[in-house]
Amino acid sequence: MRIFASNKLFFLGALARLVRCTADKCASFGAGLSIPDTKVIACSHEANGTVLPLPSTVASCGGPNLTAIITTDLCRVVLLVATSSSSEVQLEAWLPDPDAWNTRLLATGTGGIGGCIDYPTMQNGAGLGFASFGMNAGHNGSTGFDFFLNKPEVLNDFGYRSLHVEASVGRQVAEQYYASSSFKKYYAGCSTGGRQGFQNAHLYPDDFDGLLLGSPGVNWLRIVASKGILTHRIGWPNLDSPAYAAGPLDGVADGIIDEPTRHRFDPQTLACGTGLLNATLCLTPQQVSSVRTAYEPITDSGGHIVYPAFELGASTNVFSANQQNGTAKMSYTILQDFWRGAVYNDSTWTPENFSTADMDFALAANPGQVNAWDTDLSEFHGRGGKIISYHGRSDETVTSALSEWFYSDVQSNTNLTLEETRAFYRLFFIPGMHHCGGGPGAWSIGNAQKYPYDQSLLDPSHNTLLALIDWVENDKTPETLIGTKYQDDVRTVLILV
Ligand SMILES: *[C@@H]1O[C@H](CO)[C@@H](O)[C@H](O)[C@H]1NC(C)=O
Ligand SMILES: *[C@@H]1O[C@H](CO)[C@@H](O)[C@H](O)[C@H]1NC(C)=O
Ligand SMILES: *[C@@H]1O[C@H](CO)[C@@H](O)[C@H](O)[C@H]1NC(C)=O
């Protein structure tokens, strides 16, 4: 369904003009920018190395003290695009000075429940010379539900529209700034950003030439629902239940398992009496049983498997560490937020009784078309688009088996042989990588989480974005990627969940 055709943005009336632009060489561009339904709310020329304050950022996006680092001399433009009479998408454009522009556009997505601009990826992109764009997916904030409650158009932005708006307005901004209309367009996103990219390839196949899609949150509603279902399988919210098994589970998941699908795990080996775990951590018979079910796939009300089992070696914290000071409370907040604001329209709903029926109800409603299992990519394939996707084998949030399911569904629904599929879509599994980055494996492949880019590894073998460019522009198919592991790998940026 293509509701939002490019160049036909919902028209609210007169073009809104410059609101606030400082008097520098970027200002006349901002003042003269004319794109339907789009108003410029700030613009300024920024010098390489500037630490940019972002004081209007909401707390759940890291504000008000959040800063971004300017990585090349650039013109920064902040825009608001009206997408209906009751919704708007905030965009941020970082336009390297023309002599430093690499003649490419890079758009970025969001994580989790949506509304935080991905500054780390923009920083890396601008430093490489890309005209780089960020968006808030139509709302501000990564926790909460008020932004969705009774706001179907805001849900449409989050679900399927905001990336297309970014692509469409971003292209026009770059065309006007550089007075050029022939440049390649790329997108890089992880988690929800991965979902946004796959969905965009299906709905708006002309937006991008290359997509870099990490740990994609396709089947998003079931990913979120799985946390509620799995935590119930281990006894939550009854913390006194003999089957409750949070502590032991937290203790067993670490280490690199290169190919988790080749290993089997029987929780019986962790039972009390085997000697493997001490008396504090070992599993009672009821706990052995609940841990077993935690590693089984999710089924719908009809008994069909709809979400694969967690990989062995992935941390189970997202569904097991669900208590605060002895009271049952899910640490994974997206389930409560989304079901409150978008699924049930009930600001008091809590997940203590979450069941398969709640998951199926959400799937049937599919607010904002957020679920996105759009596996017919024939138009994107037909125009020569390329996709590099990657997924950590120790992903604790989106189980990596989902990417396998998605890949084979794309192959069959796009009517391609495996060879034809591999000629436009590659999927790399990264042993020991957590969700989007981090973990005991050699996970750094130029993903956003390690800022700034390692200058010594700016080549297509080590940097996935450069590998994608080489594929799109030089027809060099990426056969392998080399991951890097840093001794002090601390995730220093906004966490995309
Ligand atoms: C922001 O910085 C100010 C000044 O350093 C500090 O007082 C305040 O606690 C900080 N706020 C947050 C949310 O970190
Ligand atoms: C920006 O400044 C950094 C630090 O001085 C430097 O390493 C980098 O090359 C500069 N970037 C550009 C595009 O000039
Ligand atoms: C998001 O925050 C920006 C300020 O940073 C504001 O201009 C915009 O209206 C906000 N968007 C929504 C949907 O509230």
Ligand SMILES: *[C@@H]1O[C@H](CO)[C@@H](O)[C@H](O)[C@H]1NC(C)=O
């Ligand atoms: C049990 O083993 C864990 C993990 O090795 C350790 O942290 C804990 O102190 C041990 N408890 C006892 C009672 O020995």
Ligand SMILES: *[C@@H]1O[C@H](CO)[C@@H](O)[C@H](O)[C@H]1NC(C)=O
């Ligand atoms: C848990 O208890 C500690 C110590 O009493 C307190 O500081 C903290 O705020 C409590 N946390 C929550 C979420 O209630």
Ligand SMILES: *[C@@H]1O[C@H](CO)[C@@H](O)[C@H](O)[C@H]1NC(C)=O
């Ligand atoms: C959501 O609930 C409120 C309060 O009960 C009601 O006024 C509103 O119409 C409901 N909205 C939807 C979309 O169901």
Ligand SMILES: *[C@@H]1O[C@H](CO)[C@@H](O)[C@H](O)[C@H]1NC(C)=O
């Ligand atoms: C869960 O279900 C039980 C039994 O029907 C009910 O007593 C309880 O109020 C429910 N809790 C929530 C949070 O809905």
Ligand SMILES: *[C@@H]1O[C@H](CO)[C@@H](O)[C@H](O)[C@H]1NC(C)=O
């Ligand atoms: C794939 O092939 C089937 C059967 O020939 C056809 O019905 C379907 O439309 C094709 N799909 C695409 C995306 O070409």
